[in-house]
Amino acid sequence: MLMPTTASEASILVIGGGIAGSACAIRLRQQGIAVDLVEKESFPRPKVCGCCIGVTGLAMLDRLGLKQFAKDRGVSTDRWCASMGGRRIEVPLPTGLAISRESLDPMLIEHAAAVGVNVAMRCEATVASVHKDRVDVRRNIAGSGDHQQSYSIVVVAAGLRAGGISRELPWTAAPHGPFGISFLADVRDVESGVIYMACDDDGYVGLVKLADGRIDVAAALRSGAASNGIAPVERVRRLLERSEFDFSSIENASTAMTTPPLRRSRRVGNGRLMAIGDAAGYIEPFTGEGMTWALQSGVAAADVIAEHIHQPASVGDAWQTRCLTLLAAEKRTCRWVTSALRWPLARIVAAGSLAMFPGLASPLVRGLNRSPS
Numbered sequence: 001m002l003m004p005t006t007a008s009e010a011s012i013l014v015i016g017g018g019i020a021g022s023a024c025a026i027r028l029r030q031q032g033i034a035v036d037l038v039e040k041e042s043f044p045r046p047k048v049c050g051c052c053i054g055v056t057g058l059a060m061l062d063r064l065g066l067k068q069f070a071k072d073r074g075v076s077t078d079r080w081c082a083s084m085g086g087r088r089i090e091v092p093l094p095t096g097l098a099i100s101r102e103s104l105d106p107m108l109i110e111h112a113a114a115v116g117v118n119v120a121m122r123c124e125a126t127v128a129s130v131h132k133d134r135v136d137v138r139r140n141i142a143g144s145g146d147h148q149q150s151y152s153i154v155v156v157a158a159g160l161r162a163g164g165i166s167r168e169l170p171w172t173a174a175p176h177g178p179f180g181i182s183f184l185a186d187v188r189d190v191e192s193g194v195i196y197m198a199c200d201d202d203g204y205v206g207l208v209k210l211a212d213g214r215i216d217v218a219a220a221l222r223s224g225a226a227s228n229g230i231a232p233v234e235r236v237r238r239l240l241e242r243s244e245f246d247f248s249s250i251e252n253a254s255t256a257m258t259t260p261p262l263r264r265s266r267r268v269g270n271g272r273l274m275a276i277g278d279a280a281g282y283i284e285p286f287t288g289e290g291m292t293w294a295l296q297s298g299v300a301a302a303d304v305i306a307e308h309i310h311q312p313a314s315v316g317d318a319w320q321t322r323c324l325t326l327l328a329a330e331k332r333t334c335r336w337v338t339s340a341l342r343w344p345l346a347r348i349v350a351a352g353s354l355a356m357f358p359g360l361a362s363p364l365v366r367g368l369n370r371s372p373s
């Protein structure tokens, strides 16, 4: 239920209108708190993503009043089909959703505006300076130049390129981490409702059919010398050719988008500043949970703001503590699975075990599809 805006000493800005930023702003409005949100692009905008949401993500969308909207624009998924260690394996999944980011992100930000968030599109923001009693933010609205505004709390939800927005939330550079790439294409023999994943030494590629019949192809590839000078799209094609799938016919591919090397922030909260979603640290895409965690961190950050609305100077430090415990077990599982899969022997053992006993995947699937707390 939407509460009327309450008078508070805090003025709040969310930088970035992706999934985390919109979720945070909507949740603040659900608690009657006024909030500005700026997004540098105009929507719909492309975004590197595998476009799959599991049970927990759908539950979070439900909390924000958007589950049915999303279901109407997506395709249900209920199977995971992988090629790894020289085998093809299939595991049933609890029903999730494949939805394009061109549908999901505008839906969230439009809902935010509808519930009273003060949204400015094509407006790029950076933190100019942090003071004891305020944060000064430089806002650049396309076509009308820079102007500065002060806020009592700033939430950075600017995704993987958030590193330059504030010196107070420094990033750890991990130049040898994987990088992301995605494009849309027509690929024959991709069944609706199945999430395909091919995995080998070069990284992993996921394919899923979207509501318009196009296939979202998204990959996380090793960066650095591993590329041998081969273009990322060609590496994706070769990875699929080496797989147990027969997806050699990739036609009408859209221009590929890539991410910078996936990396982490060193601090997610500091004084009056908070980072959420990918801006608080990337999530390996293998288990397909980045959007879910972006929604969860957006909602949790809004709750921390509501608790500290009268002590805004300590909200960032409270978030630093809360964020470390939020999703700690899920993140550990995700890191463990993705690190193990980089080893050829581990892939062979995992594939062999899952081919013989698909039920072995159940604890992992259950763990990753837990109801949100």
Ligand SMILES: Cc1cc2nc3c(=O)[nH]c(=O)nc-3n(C[C@H](O)[C@H](O)[C@H](O)COP(=O)(O)OP(=O)(O)OC[C@H]3O[C@@H](n4cnc5c(N)ncnc54)[C@H](O)[C@@H]3O)c2cc1C
Binding pocket: 015, 016, 017, 018, 019, 020, 021, 038, 039, 040, 041, 047, 048, 049, 050, 051, 052, 053, 123, 124, 125, 126, 157, 158, 159, 160, 161, 162, 165, 179, 180, 181, 182, 218, 219, 220, 259, 276, 277, 278, 279, 283, 285, 288, 289, 290, 291, 292, 294
């Ligand atoms: C290859 C790959 C596959 C993936 N597959 C999946 C998947 O299947 N399922 C899943 O759940 N997750 C997946 N993810 C992860 C998921 O895409 C991200 O975790 C999720 O998008 C994070 O949302 P966010 O809101 O934090 O960031 P984003 O979605 O990146 O949103 C950030 C927003 O901030 C805006 N912005 C940036 N800088 C500024 C600024 N200075 N001022 C104003 N606005 C700004 C940007 O324009 C953008 O709209 C995948 C990721 C990769 C790389």
